[in-house]
Amino acid sequence: MKKLVFLFALVAIIATSQKSYAQLSDQEYNYVTMDLRGILNLTMTTNPQVDFVFKTIQEYRQGITRFNATKLEVDATLAWDLFVYANSDSWSQVEAYSTNGNSYLPAEVLEIESSVTSTAPVNINSFTSLLGLTNSTVAAGVPTAATQFLAGQFGTISGGGSAFAPGTAADNPTTHKFRIDMRLKPSIPATFPNSTVLLTANGNNEAYAQAGYYYLEVVYSLVEDL
C-alpha cells in the first residue's frame, strides 16, 4: 500500500511540475549575406600628357620642371602598394630635327618626385631618374624590391614589408593623393647630366641628344599589398 501511495504521489509531482515548462514561444529566422569586394581605384586627375618643349638656351641650361605635372588619387578597400616605371628602356623618337646627335635617350633622363613620402628602399621621395623597364625589374607588371615605390614596398605586411591602409583619397588626402613633379634638364650640349644611364649606353658614342620630338610612357601601377 505504501508503494502504491508513493507512486501516485510521484505522478502527482511530475504532473504539477510540467506546468513550469509550458512557456509558449515561436521563432523565425532570416539570413543575411555580405559581399565585401576588393576594390582598387587609381585615378589620374590631370592631363595624361605632359609636354616639355625646349626652345631657348635658358631652358636647355636650366631645364624645365613641371610641378604637380601629374596628380593621382587612390581609393582602395585593401592594403595597397603603388609603384612607377617606364614602359620602355628609352624614349621613342617620333621625328628628328637634325642629322647629328644620339637618338637614344634612356628613360632615366626624366626625373620625378612624389609629394608622399615612401618608406621603400627604392623610391622617388626627391627628384630621381625614372627607371626604365629593364632597370625597374618589373616583369609582366609584377615589381620587385628594386622597383620604385610611391607607396608601400615589395613584400606583404605580414612578410615584413609595408603597405598603405585602405581608404579614400577624399578622406585621406595626405596619403592617398599624390602630386608628381617632373623635370628634364638637357644642359648644353644635351647630355642630360642628371641621368643615371648615359646616352652612350646603347653603343652609340655620341654623348648628346639629337634634336627631335620624343615621347615616353610612364606607368603608375596600383596593386594589392604584394
Place this chain on the structure above:
Amino acid sequence: MKYFFLTILISLNIFLFSMIGTSKVSAQTVEFGITSLSSTISFDFNTIENYRTGIIKYNAFELLVDVTGSQWDLYVGATTTSTGYLDVTSTYSTSGVLPPVSILQMQVRNANNTSLVSGFSPITDIATPTYLIGSAAAPDLSVSCPNNGTNTAGNYLSSPGCYKFNVDLKINPGFTYKSGLYSLRIDYILIQDL
C-alpha cells in the same frame, strides 16, 4: 479505509491529468509570422561609394505577431559559428580584420512605434539578445496598444500598428574589414512573458 484512501488518490491524479490536458487547449498562443521578398538579404559592396556611405535595405523583412491570452516578449539576436563574428564563406585578401556581427544594424518599427529600440542599432549575439518588446525580467508591466512597448495580447490583422513590424537593415563597413563573402542568421524570438 484502504480503498477510501486509494479512491482519493486516483481521483486526485485524474484531476491533475485533466488539468494538463486542458492547458494544451487553453486560449494562450503565441504565433509569429515573417514575410519578405526573400529569406536571404544580400549586401553587395562593389563600389567605393557603397563602402563609404553604406547600404540600407528598407523593409527587408516584415514580422507579424499574433498572440492570444498572454503577455509576450520579442527579442532578436544573431547566430554565427564564431560568437560575435560573421560566418566566413570566403575571403578575397590577406589584409584587414574579420567583421563582427555588430556591423549589421537593425531598425524595427511599426506605425505606433511600439518597439523599445528606436532607430538603427547594432545587432548582438543571440546569447545577449536585444529586446524589442518586454525584457529578460518577467513578468513585465502590462502595456496596451498603442503605447510604446505594447506587450498585451493582440494580432497584426486587427492592430497592425502595434503587431506588425517592418525591419530595416543597414551595413556601413568602412575600410577596415577583410574583403570576402560573409553571412549570419538573424533569430527573432517571440515568447510568452511569464
